[in-house]
Amino acid sequence: MKKKSGSGFRRAVLAVFGDERRQSITIPVFAVVLSLLASAVMLLALGKDPINAFLGMLRGCGIVPKANYAAKTGMLTDFMSFLNVLAPMIFAALAVAVASKTGLxxxxxxxxxxxxxFIATVVVGYSDLPAAAALPLVIIIGVxxxxxxxxxIGFLKYRFNINEVVSSIMLNxxxxxxxxxxxxMYYVDPVSRQSMYISNASRLTITGVEIxxxxxxxxxxxxxxPPAIIFAKVLFDRTKIGYEMKSVGLSRNAARYAGMSVxxxxVLSMLVSGALAGLAGVAYYLGYFNSIQPGVLTSVGFDSIxxxxxxNYNPVGIFFSSFLITIxxxxxxxxxxxxxxxQEIASIITGLILVVSACTFFIRTxxxxxxxxxxxxxxxxEAATPDEPVPAAEDSKGGER
Amino acid sequence: METFISDGLSFALPLFVIAIGGIYSERSGITNLALEGMLGMGAFVGALAVVLLTNGAFAGEFYLAMLFACLGGALFAVIHAVLCINFRANQVISGVVINILATALAAFLAKLINASVFGQNSNKFQLSTAPTLGTIIPGISGVPVLGKMYVFVPIILVVALIAWFILYKTRFGMHLRACGDNPHAVDAAGGNVARTRFIAVLASGALSGIGGICFAYYIAANFSPSIFMGYGYLSIAALIFGNWRVMPTLAACLLFGFARSGGYAVAKLLALPSTFSNLIMTLPYIVTLLLLVFFSKTNRAPRALGEIYDKGKR
Structure with a gap:
């Protein structure tokens, strides 16, 4: 954005982005559009058709029909598979949000x-428990x-003042x-080179249902x-604990001064965050997949950031952004x-969205x-032409900051 | 014993030069978690220069790679500098974002260039092995540790010495350190906080690039996206452990290096199967965590670290 732009451009920008209350929606949308445009340019430079590429993404997720399907599969097959990755993504993103609200x-x-x-796989996945017992146990163990x-991680931060970014990377x-x-050593499947498959009863996915x-x-x-989103929303909007967490996130000193234990x-926030991440883990490894590939961390954890x-760290906003990034x-x-x-273009699009999103504060100011x-x-x-009426609505700048 | 020392040094010194980069950036007041991305992109550019400009028979290949890695790292660091200084983004988020972007870009571009220039379906750039001191100075090839020492070890020591001198003995270095502790004082004294910080972040990118290409040569003798092994974060841990000072950071890096090579030496001694290498790989990370447990409490981070500089703030 150039400083010396005409007032027409300025008015147009303000008409779209001017309302502070809507900025939490308009700026992310701007980030997405800008990164899609940038990647479209990149695709064009590679000699590929960007529209076709984006449609390909939607087709792969069962949102737009593919040209042809194999027998007994269809859009619904793809869409259900999409939902199966979407679920862990939402949990993981909620986990990031809970920690971030507390400034971690x-x-x-x-x-x-x-x-x-891994723990859920070993404890429940390789047992012969019936589904009624196995599934709740998988969730409890995962959480x-x-x-x-x-x-x-929270404890190391609190007790030893260890930067949580460094300690969590080390733990990763x-x-x-x-x-x-x-x-x-113990659980490898000699054919797939992954961990052995878990029992069907302990899998958070019912496979091969015909619809x-x-x-x-x-x-x-x-x-x-839905319960996870409501939980996160209620935690921060309606409870004392959530309020304290938010206060710690906004200003540690102010929170301490107000008598809250930073x-x-x-620690509490990292416990909740970790629990949500654990839920994401079982939904991913014992739901979407049924085995674990050794030596690799899933990109879900990073995409969830x-x-x-x-x-905007908002549980409802996260639902929509999960949808987008998962697509x-x-x-x-x-x-x-x-x-x-x-395929790597996908991570570039995500990366670009992140870069623009990181500038939110700058864009706002x-x-x-x-x-x-x-x-x-x-x-x-107005001073030059005094008889024109004053546009009153634009004068109030209330609600900013 | 000999491999224990040379492996330890070959791992510790690239880590050290990256950590110095981190020190530059953080002493100027910019939190730099982007070291990981910078070292990877630096290594990428260095390796790219090698595969594009030479055909595998050029004697100065390693130095060429180092030069370009240095430039590439600095260039990539511009993103972090612009985001943190000009766009006033959250520095932690910016760092992580840049790492994610670097991983994506390196994988994407490596695949693309391999496919379009060399017609191969691969995401690796093949490099030769790094030269050792013995091959350069014929007289010492028989000397125990020195003969098999990689050339980058002394090079990094020289670079570190220069970096140390600039940071502690020059006017610019003093300004840089002041920017991290009291940027308003620098401003009042007529210094330019934004410019100093910008240069500091670029320097950290350049130094990370050097470290990155050394890792690429030493660990795999090729560039592949698996360069992103968390060594950037490891060097951040080293500099925190070293209290944001150059010499103690060297000690920390040496400790990491020897913890790793020591682990391998023990595994070899006990003739453990190769699956155990997974456990040995965890050693530097566990050592890091333990050290941080003992030393984080007394640490003094630069006072203005991570704060967005606001001229009007009192």
Missing amino acids: FNIGISGQMLFAG TAGALVGGI YIIQYVVSFFIN FGMKADLPLAMLLV GKNM AVSILG VSKGSTYMSSSAAIP KLARMKEREIESRKAA
């Missing part, structure tokens, strides 16, 4: 997911294991290698999405095979300044 940056989601998934790792690697060691003649995998974890709230920032990441597989575009200048120039114009 939980970048260890992937590690927490893997740990929870507990995730909370444990998150809690450790430790978990990744240790889990990979155990899988390779309208199309085989689909029903993601049970999706059932937990340390307790940080993008989702969370894009959704990009999941749809890229089909896009890459159908249009011969490297720029817009506020633009608005001031617009009001000034209107006043000047």
